[in-house]
Amino acid sequence: MNNRLYGNLIFELSHAGRRGFTLPKNEFSDYALPSEMRRASDAALPECDEMTVVRHYTNHSANNFGVNNGFYPLGSCTMKYNPAINEETAALPSFEHLHPSQPEDTCQGALELMYHLQHSLAELTGLSDFTLNPFAGAHGELTGLMIIRSFHERNGQPQRTKVIVPDSAHGTNPASAAVCGLDVVEVKSTAEGMVDVDDLKGLLDDTIAAVMMTNPNTLGLFERQIPEIAQLVHECGALLYYDGANLNPLLGKCRPGDMGFDVMHINLHKTFSTPHGGGGPGSGPVGVRKGMEPLLPTCVEKGDGDIYHIRRNEAISVGASLGNFSVMVRAYTYILSLGRDQLKMVGPLATLNANYIKESLKDVYELPIDTLCKHEFVFNGLKDKSTGVTTMDVAKRLLDYGYHAPTIYFPLLFHESLMIEPTENESLDTMDAFIAVMRKIAEEAQTDPELVKSAPHNTPIGRVDDVLAAKQPVLTFMNVEC
């Protein structure tokens, strides 16, 4: 029996007059706020004792699900293990207590770390240098596109205002282009799930600023025609942008710079194991090929006498300070703790794991493009569509079995997309257990479809009405006036 005082909202536990903490009376009337800035009546705050508050939030936090709780196969998002050693280095007092406006000569160690991270990323990607300034993948895309725009303007080609994006692209690609004031043109995919080169040819002209590509693409497939695409794009005077949010499958195997990409971003919070989602802030460093380094917004350089300093490009500014420093420390720790040889294992292992799951399930789940995948792959729902059990139902039923759901209904190329990415960290046992559950759900869809359609059954909150929740969200506690 649950004998905990347990409320959905802290307001439900409120009792008038209860206090967890009492501030000393303000005896300094000089410090009173001007009356026009004060509220007319007291805020309707919950009134609770300290233990109730602590238990309320602790119990809620126990409902969270993260990579440390269980398997989290969210395709495209790379929910890989966040090693504890990263947290130790990020929490070193000399890093933790830094201030973004500190003079350069008082934080040489931090700048040195940033310099080495920039150059590690450059070596891993085959590009020339990186800025660590952007705060997320999408922010990196925007930064990269600002760099590309500036590149064309400097070359006297301001009419290059269009960006070509594949129809399989991550939604942030067209969004970033639009935020950058560029127009989006979509290029089709072939039946094999690759960029349609003939379609691309017809779109290339002197109004194109860039072609954005993800490789392996969001279907987890390696775009084999990249050399030809790079040549076509460069011949038309445009630049080739690489969405490297998820560089996992290539790590240690091949480099975007060698494939002909000019500008790219990487998500440190995916590929380089730093926490994300509900778990932490992001970082989306942007790299450029040789010759374009002066266009990077901020960059750490090494000067005479091994003194590190920050170079700023006043023409492109993408946010205060130099980025999320603690994320950089974690990513650099990850790179160093794996080392050159083990980093080379990341891509192959992530690829092996994804293919293992794909091959073990493709007799019961529909695999629209049946070929070798990289780090992730996409099913188009259950193979047998006659039961009416959808991808949404499978995802909800997985929660009952203690798994985080895969990515669903993305990419938009299929109606019932179910996108699975195990990452390199998972053991054979974990994957076998997941495969068994996925097969069990496929069986339940046959024998008891209602069970799957009404899932989840074992979670604190059952099936919510997604449409209603999105269109009419109730975000305040109705019984109090806030």
Ligand SMILES: *Cc1c(COP(=O)(O)O)cnc(C)c1O
């Ligand atoms: C996650 C992701 C992004 C966006 O990164 P955010 O940090 O969420 O902004 C862009 N492209 C791809 C392919 C991604 O997987």
